[in-house]
Amino acid sequence: MEKIFKGPAIFLDRNDINTDEIIPAKYLTEVTKEALKPYMLEDLKLEGFDPRGETLKNARVVVTRENFGCGSSREHAPWVFEVNGVHTIIGQSYARIFRQNMFNGGMLAIELPKEDIDALFAFSQQGEVTIDVDVEAQQIKACCGGQCQDFSFEISAFDKALVQSGGWVEFADARY
Amino acid sequence: MGKTIAEKIFESHLRDEPFEGTKVLDIDRVLCHEITTPVAIADLEWRGKDRVFDNTKIKAVIDHVTPSKDTKTAIQAKMLRDWARRHDLQDFFDVGRNGVCHALFPEKGYIRPGFTVIMGDSHTCTHGAFGAFAAGVGTTDLEVGILKGVCAFREPATIRVNLNGCLPEGVFAKDVILYVIGQLGVNGATDRVIEFAGPVVDGMTMEARMTLCNMAIEAGGTCGICMPDRVTVDYLWPFIQNDYVSKEAAVADFAKWHSDADAEYDQVLDFNISTLAPQVTFDYKPDCVKNVVDLAGTPVDQVYIGTCTNGRIEDLRIAAQILKGRRIADSVRGIVSPATPKIFSDALAEGIIQIFMDAGFCVTNPTCGACLGMSNGVLAEGEVCASTSNRNFNGRMGKGGMVHLMSPATAAATAITGVITDARSL
Structure with a gap:
């Protein structure tokens, strides 16, 4: 599946959102990624957040806080985002396994410093924010109501190569 | 270096x-x-x-x-x-x-x-x-x-x-x-x-x-x-x-x-461990930890002993020592899952399985089961489980359930009284 790193963003304003909240264990009995589609963020309890809501259905980017994706190693968490068209997460920090799973699947788990994350959350108070990521230039453009803000981000050479080659299986198969 | x-x-x-x-x-x-x-x-x-x-x-x-x-x-x-x-x-x-x-x-x-x-x-x-x-x-x-x-x-x-x-x-x-x-x-x-x-x-x-x-x-x-x-x-x-x-x-x-x-x-x-007291989690994150005495008296519906954290023979021995000659509270469902067939078999030979059964525990086969809310002891909404597992995330053992993580000793003591209990106080 081609990965798209732009579109409307949804803002999840909490630290430590875990993979059980992203995709509950009872759905781990599915053996295809597509079957996970209806259950994205089903167990996430957050003020003003509705896991069945239209905003979530339209979202293509998630913006969040610290330690996103902690807990279980289940790659079902990145997959449930992938099959819903969410290929970009922007957060202050991630759990290691979740972050690696995102890049291994050719998707983005971008880390921004706290002040940039705060600025994005503040921006979201003005209305719907759309985000466009330029992986090569390591730039994020966030726009809301005709106004835009730019952010630059760091990404390791390895993670960038994974995104550009389509993922770890492709990279490893070509090299080892 | x-x-x-x-x-x-x-x-x-x-x-x-x-x-x-x-x-x-x-x-x-x-x-x-x-x-x-x-x-x-x-x-x-x-x-x-x-x-x-x-x-x-x-x-x-x-x-x-x-x-x-x-x-x-x-x-x-x-x-x-x-x-x-x-x-x-x-x-x-x-x-x-x-x-x-x-x-x-x-x-x-x-x-x-x-x-x-x-x-x-x-x-x-x-x-x-x-x-x-x-x-x-x-x-x-x-x-x-x-x-x-x-x-x-x-x-x-x-x-x-x-x-x-x-x-x-x-x-x-x-x-x-x-x-x-x-x-x-x-x-x-x-x-x-x-x-x-x-x-x-x-x-x-x-x-x-x-x-x-x-x-x-x-x-x-x-x-x-x-x-x-x-x-x-x-x-x-x-x-x-x-x-x-x-x-x-x-x-x-x-x-x-x-x-x-x-x-x-x-x-x-x-860390100086010499002064450490038994620990238990509260809330939905594993770093929300208190002394057991601070949560003592909290009622539980289920006690789960097992998992990759605490389902080994030594864990079952510790729990059995506390359970021996006692019955668990009527309000509590006790479930024990020895983590491997060898552990199950050793526990049988040592009389540990009998102690669990006499105390009123259900003994299940080795499986991850209830720890992640997949089988063998899933919680209903509003229920509380005292568990020897490793995660207390919201919904982990069943949607709307609360999990308190603790040692096998604390879990056994809690099963007996029906409320979170420091085993040293029994």
């Missing part, structure tokens, strides 16, 4: 460094279970690459939902079973011989000091108890591990946790690790190896060290790790006795992996 044990293992297993700071390691053990492996198998088939890099280094078990509870779990089990047979995996554990992966694989002697171990399961950090670098990974890393025998990691930084003093009576490895997680926080060790050292670790059995390392991930750690010593050699001796002339020789050989005295650490933390 000296090296940590993790750095020594990385150096000895380095296959490639495609970019600065990215280490691709040769993997000694690729461990598989039926929840995270089938998608990797299906993807390999789809790519026309249905191969395994080494059928002696890949081990597989059906453990999360077993025996299968419905069509979907039966399909997962069948996919793993068919794949294991197709590739003639030397070690595959099906119904009757299967147990919780992080208890079963060490028990079989598969994990050795200096090994690299990956599994599609976050609690793979358990195996660091043997002085191995063992990390939970996702299905894509697992898939590449199966196909190529390699996995990529960032350069490991290590947090050294010195556990000083001695374990007080009635305080166990579970209390220690809950306390440490409470101090570190749920992301205090992200991208770090947690090296456990000091007299408390030196005095621990392998079972206790596995409990300690099992929960390193709950602080975000890549791996928990202990120095392999005489205790490690004693545990592994049936499997290594032909490799060494004596246990002393094995101890000396294992010492080559020990962190150097002048190794560089990201952080060094010292």
Whole structure:
């Protein structure tokens, strides 16, 4: 599946959102990624957040806080985002396994410093924010109501190569 | 400058460094279970690459939902079973011989000091108890591990946790690790190896060290790790006795992996364990930890003893000692799941199963089951479970349920009274 790193963003304003909240264990009995589609963020309890809501259905980017994706190693968490068209997460920090799973699947788990994350959350108070990521230039453009803000981000050479080659299986198969 | 044990293992297993700071390691053990492996198998088939890099280094078990509870779990089990047979995996554990992966694989002697171990399961950090670098990974890393025998990691930084003093009576490895997680926080060790050292670790059995390392991930750690010593050699001796002339020789050989005295650490933390009291979690994060006495009197609906954290024989012995001659409260459902068939069988021989049954416990087969709300003790909304497992996330054991993590001793005492209880007060 081609990965798209732009579109409307949804803002999840909490630290430590875990993979059980992203995709509950009872759905781990599915053996295809597509079957996970209806259950994205089903167990996430957050003020003003509705896991069945239209905003979530339209979202293509998630913006969040610290330690996103902690807990279980289940790659079902990145997959449930992938099959819903969410290929970009922007957060202050991630759990290691979740972050690696995102890049291994050719998707983005971008880390921004706290002040940039705060600025994005503040921006979201003005209305719907759309985000466009330029992986090569390591730039994020966030726009809301005709106004835009730019952010630059760091990404390791390895993670960038994974995104550009389509993922770890492709990279490893070509090299080892 | 000296090296940590993790750095020594990385150096000895380095296959490639495609970019600065990215280490691709040769993997000694690729461990598989039926929840995270089938998608990797299906993807390999789809790519026309249905191969395994080494059928002696890949081990597989059906453990999360077993025996299968419905069509979907039966399909997962069948996919793993068919794949294991197709590739003639030397070690595959099906119904009757299967147990919780992080208890079963060490028990079989598969994990050795200096090994690299990956599994599609976050609690793979358990195996660091043997002085191995063992990390939970996702299905894509697992898939590449199966196909190529390699996995990529960032350069490991290590947090050294010195556990000083001695374990007080009635305080166990579970209390220690809950306390440490409470101090570190749920992301205090992200991208770090947690090296456990000091007299408390030196005095621990392998079972206790596995409990300690099992929960390193709950602080975000890549791996928990202990120095392999005489205790490690004693545990592994049936499997290594032909490799060494004596246990002393094995101890000396294992010492080559020990962190150097002048190794560089990201952080060094010292904890005095002598004054530690039994610990319990509250709320929905494993770093929300209090003394048991602070939560004493909280009613529970279910008590669950088992899992990769505390389902080993030593854990069952501790619980049985408290339960012997007592009955659990009428308001409580007690469930015990010995983590492997051997543990079950040993517990039967020692009369421990009878003690659990006389106390009113339901004894289930070895499985991950209720720990992640998949089977054998799922909670209803509003119910509370006292559990020896490792995660108290919202919904973990069933939607709307609350989980309090604790030691087997605290769980047994809680089962008797029906409310969270410090076992030392019984």
